[in-house]
Amino acid sequence: xxxxxxxVYRWELRKLISLKRTYxxxxxxxxxxxxxxxTLALKKGQPNDVPFGAYVHQSGLxxxxxxxxxxxxxxxxLITALVAGDIVAAEDQNxxxxxxxxxxxxxxxxxxxxxxxxLTYTIVSLVLLGGVSIVAGSLVSGFNPLRSLSGTTVSATSxxxxxxxxxxxxxxxxxxxxxxxxxxxxxxxxxxxAVVGTLVTVLLIELxxxxxxxxxxxxxxxTRQFPAWQGLLxxxxxxxxxxxxxxxxxxxxxxxxxxxxxxxxxxDVAGG
Amino acid sequence: xxxxxxxKQYGRITAVDHVDVTVNAGDxxxxxxxxxxxxxxxxxxxxxxxxxTGGSVRVFGRDPITEGAAALEGVAGFVxxxxxxxxxxxxxxxxxxxxxxxxxxxxRVEAVLDTVEMTARADDKVGGYSHGMRxxxxxxxxxxxxxxxxxxxxxxxxLDPGGMRDMRALIRxxxxxxxxxxxxxxxxxxxxxxxxxxxxxxxxxxxxxGAISDLKATAETAYRVRTNDNTRALEICAAQAGVxxxxxxxxxxxxxxxxxxxxxxxxxxxxxxxxIHALVPETATLEDLFFHLTEGSTPGEISAPVIDQLxxxxxx
Ligand SMILES: Nc1ncnc2c1ncn2[C@@H]1O[C@H](COP(=O)(O)OP(=O)(O)O)[C@@H](O)[C@H]1O
Ligand SMILES: [Mg+2]
Numbered sequence: 001x002x003x004x005x006x007x008v009y010r011w012e013l014r015k016l017i018s019l020k021r022t023y024x025x026x027x028x029x030x031x032x033x034x035x036x037x038x039t040l041a042l043k044k045g046q047p048n049d050v051p052f053g054a055y056v057h058q059s060g061l062x063x064x065x066x067x068x069x070x071x072x073x074x075x076x077x078l079i080t081a082l083v084a085g086d087i088v089a090a091e092d093q094n095x096x097x098x099x100x101x102x103x104x105x106x107x108x109x110x111x112x113x114x115x116x117x118x119l120t121y122t123i124v125s126l127v128l129l130g131g132v133s134i135v136a137g138s139l140v141s142g143f144n145p146l147r148s149l150s151g152t153t154v155s156a157t158s159x160x161x162x163x164x165x166x167x168x169x170x171x172x173x174x175x176x177x178x179x180x181x182x183x184x185x186x187x188x189x190x191x192x193x194a195v196v197g198t199l200v201t202v203l204l205i206e207l208x209x210x211x212x213x214x215x216x217x218x219x220x221x222x223t224r225q226f227p228a229w230q231g232l233l234x235x236x237x238x239x240x241x242x243x244x245x246x247x248x249x250x251x252x253x254x255x256x257x258x259x260x261x262x263x264x265x266x267x268d269v270a271g272g
Numbered sequence: 273x274x275x276x277x278x279x280k281q282y283g284r285i286t287a288v289d290h291v292d293v294t295v296n297a298g299d300x301x302x303x304x305x306x307x308x309x310x311x312x313x314x315x316x317x318x319x320x321x322x323x324x325t326g327g328s329v330r331v332f333g334r335d336p337i338t339e340g341a342a343a344l345e346g347v348a349g350f351v352x353x354x355x356x357x358x359x360x361x362x363x364x365x366x367x368x369x370x371x372x373x374x375x376x377x378x379x380r381v382e383a384v385l386d387t388v389e390m391t392a393r394a395d396d397k398v399g400g401y402s403h404g405m406r407x408x409x410x411x412x413x414x415x416x417x418x419x420x421x422x423x424x425x426x427x428x429x430x431l432d433p434g435g436m437r438d439m440r441a442l443i444r445x446x447x448x449x450x451x452x453x454x455x456x457x458x459x460x461x462x463x464x465x466x467x468x469x470x471x472x473x474x475x476x477x478x479x480x481x482g483a484i485s486d487l488k489a490t491a492e493t494a495y496r497v498r499t500n501d502n503t504r505a506l507e508i509c510a511a512q513a514g515v516x517x518x519x520x521x522x523x524x525x526x527x528x529x530x531x532x533x534x535x536x537x538x539x540x541x542x543x544x545x546x547x548i549h550a551l552v553p554e555t556a557t558l559e560d561l562f563f564h565l566t567e568g569s570t571p572g573e574i575s576a577p578v579i580d581q582l583x584x585x586x587x588x
Contacts (some may be wrong), residue, residue: 002374003371003372003373007372011368011372014364015359018357018359018360019359094355094358096355098316098321099356099369102321102341102350103341103369103417104345104374104375104417106341106342107340268316268322270316270321270322
C-alpha cells in the first residue's frame with residue numbers, strides 16, 4: 001500500500017498521544033465543566049445573563065449548554081489553537097520536516113493528514129467537554145426535562161439529543177478556528193506565533209463585531225457563528241442560523257486550508 | 273543522478289551558482305568544499321526539499337522538484353544533522369519513517385538497527401541521544417528505503433575520532449555492497465579515503481569535477497630532483513616540455529610540473545645517462561590543490577579538465 005493521508009493521520013495521532021501539550025488542553029476541556037458543576041452543587045447562584053443560565057439548578061442538561069456559551073469566548077478556541085497552531089510549526093522547530101518530506105509521502109498528503117489530526121483533536125476536546133458536562137451536570141442538577149428557548153418543555157431524553165446536536169453544530173465554527181490555526185502554523189513556522197495569531201484573530205473578529213458602524217458585518221463574523229446551535233433549542237427548530245453558520249464558516253475555513261496547502265506545497269524546507 | 277545548471281538564490285545571496293553534477297551508478301562520489309560553499313543547498317535541491325531558482329535535477333530520470341516524493345524512489349539520505357521526534361524512541365521514529373516509505377520498509381526496521389549497531393538502545397527516547405547516535409540513526413533511516421542512491425551530507429562532521437572512523441567504515445561497507453553514494457564533506461582526507469570521483473565546489477560553483485586520480489595527475493606541483501650531474505640535469509629539465517620554474521637550489525634542482533611531465537622528465541634524465549638520486553614531490557599535492565581551488569581568488573584559474581566521460585552512459 002502506498003503511504004498517503006491515512007498513514008500521516010495515524011502517525012500524527014500517535015505523536016499527539018506522546019505529547020504533553022495534548023493533555024494540557026484535554027485536562028482543561030474536562031476540568032472546566034467539572035469545576036463548574038461542583039461550584040453549582042455548592043452554591044445557590046446561577047449565571048442569569050446567558051441562555052439556559054437560569055435553569056442550571058432545574059436540569060443538568062442546561063449545564064453543557066451554558067458551558068458552550070462560556071467556553072466559546074476563550075477556552076475552546078485556546079484549546080484548539082494550542083494543537084492546531086503547533087501541528088506544522090513544531091516540525092519546523094524540530095527540523096523534522098526534512099525527515100518526513102524525504103520519504104515517499106507527497107507533501108499534500110502530509111498537510112491533509114495534519115489537518116485531519118488537528119480536527120480530530122478539536123472533536124475529542126469538544127466531546128470531552130460535552131461528555132463531562134452532561135454527566136456531571138446530570139449528577140448535580142438531575143437528568144430532568146429542559147425548558148426550550150421558545151418556552152416549551154422538552155423531555156429529558158429529547159433534550160439530551162438536542163444537546164448532543166448542539167455540540168455538533170458548535171463544532172462548525174470551532175473546527176474553522178482549527179483550520180485557521182493550521183494555516184497560521186504553516187505560514188508562521190512558529191508554534192507560539194501561530195497559537196497567539198489564531199487567538200488574536202478570534203479576538204479581532206470579535207472586536208469588529210462591537211465597533212460602532214460595523215454592525216452590518218456581524219452576521220458574517222466567524223465568532224458570531226458560535227451561538228448557531230441555539231436554533232436547535234427552539235420549537236419548532238430554527239435551521240436558518242445553522243445553515244448560515246455553515247456557509248459563513250466555509251468562507252473562512254476553505255481559504256485558510258487552501259492558503260495553508262499552497263504554502264506548504266511551495267515552500268522551501270531550508271531549516272533543520 | 274544528474275544536476276544541470278542548478279542555481280539557488282536566497283535574496284541577494286547566490287548559494288548555488290550553476291552547478292552541474294553527474295553521479296553514475298556505482299560511484300562513491302565526493303562533493304567537496306569548505307563551509308558555506310553550497311553543498312547542503314545543492315543536496316536539498318536534489319532531495320526536493322527546496323525549489324531551485326534555475327536548472328534541473330534528474331534522479332533515475334525523474335524530477336524531484338516537480339514530482340515531489342514520487343521521484344525519490346530508490347533515493348535516501350539526509351542533509352545536515354538528521355532530525356527525529358525527541359519524544360519517541362528510535363524504533364518508533366524508524367517505524368514512522370518506514371510507514372511513510374511503504375514498500376516493505378516496516379520489515380527492515382530491525383535489520384537497519386542492527387546495521388548501525390543501535391539495537392541495544394532502540395527503545396530509548398531519541399531526545400537523550402548523542403550526536404553520534406543520531407548520525408547513525410540517520411543512516412538507519414536512510415537504509416530503510418533500501419536505496420540505490422544514498423545522499424549523505426557531512427555524516428562524520430562533529431563526531432569524535434572513533435565515531436568518524438566507524439562512520440567511514442560504515443559508508444565504505446555500504447559502497448562495497450554496491451550502493452551508489454553521494455557524500456558531501458569539507459574534509460579532503462575523507463573524500464580521498466572514500467570516493468573515486470569528486471566535485472569540488474567553492475562559493476556555489478564547481479571548480480573541478482572528475483576522478484581524484486586525474487586531479488592529482490594534473491596538479492602542477494613543485495618537485496625536487498638530485499642527480500650525479502646537476503649542471504647537465506639543469507639543462508635537460510629546462511628543455512623539458514611541461515616543466516617550468518626550473519632553478520638550482522643547493523644540491524637539488526627545483527621545478528614545477530604535473531605528474532605526466534615529471535614522468536617524461538625522468539625518462540629524459542635516464543636517457544642522458546644521469547643517475548637520479550632523488551625525485552621528490554614537494555608537498556601533499558591534493559591538499560595544496562584543494563586549498564588553491566577553494567581559497568584562490570579566481571575560481572577555475574587552474575585548468576582542471578572537467579571530465580564528463582561518463583555522462584554518456586549509465587547515468588544514475
Ligand atoms: N535558508 C537560507 N537562507 C539564506 N541563506 C542561506 C540559507 N541556507 C544557506 N544559505 C547560504 O547559502 C550559502 C551556502 O550554504 P550551505 O549550502 O549550507 O553550504 P555548505 O553546506 O557547503 O556549508 C551560505 O552562504 C549560506 O549562508
Ligand atoms: Mg552544509
